[in-house]
Amino acid sequence: MSSLRRLSGLDIDILCQGHHFVFTGDDVKNHLSQSLESAERFRDDVFKYLKAERGSVDRVVEIVKAKEYDTNPGPKQPEKAYLINLRTRIAHLAERLTAV
Numbered sequence: 001m002s003s004l005r006r007l008s009g010l011d012i013d014i015l016c017q018g019h020h021f022v023f024t025g026d027d028v029k030n031h032l033s034q035s036l037e038s039a040e041r042f043r044d045d046v047f048k049y050l051k052a053e054r055g056s057v058d059r060v061v062e063i064v065k066a067k068e069y070d071t072n073p074g075p076k077q078p079e080k081a082y083l084i085n086l087r088t089r090i091a092h093l094a095e096r097l098t099a100v
Helices: 002-008 026-052 057-068 079-099
Strands: 014-016 022-024
Touching: 002 026, 014 026, 022 026, 026 057, 026 079, 057 079
Parallel strands: none
Antiparallel strands: 014 022
16 A cells, blocks of 8 residues: 555656556546555455454455455456465455554
8 A cells, every 4th residue: 555655656657557558648547546446445354254254264265256256247357366365365464453
């Protein structure tokens, strides 16, 4: 999120992402703003789920996957790769939650 905030403060005309998307002009700022909002929403949801599930990362992975991945008709990344990424993101947030 700090990287998204930093990028949002720059005067960027073209943003080329690693996953086939290129944004130009006003679309760059809009995309970065929406990305930051999405990241904040994800963080808040995960914190809520972690509290409800008493810190169970495995259970929160199941909940988020059911809402985010299973309902997505595609295209989407392979499930194994998605789960590795998701578990890492949730575990990181779980560590931050317990540190507070």
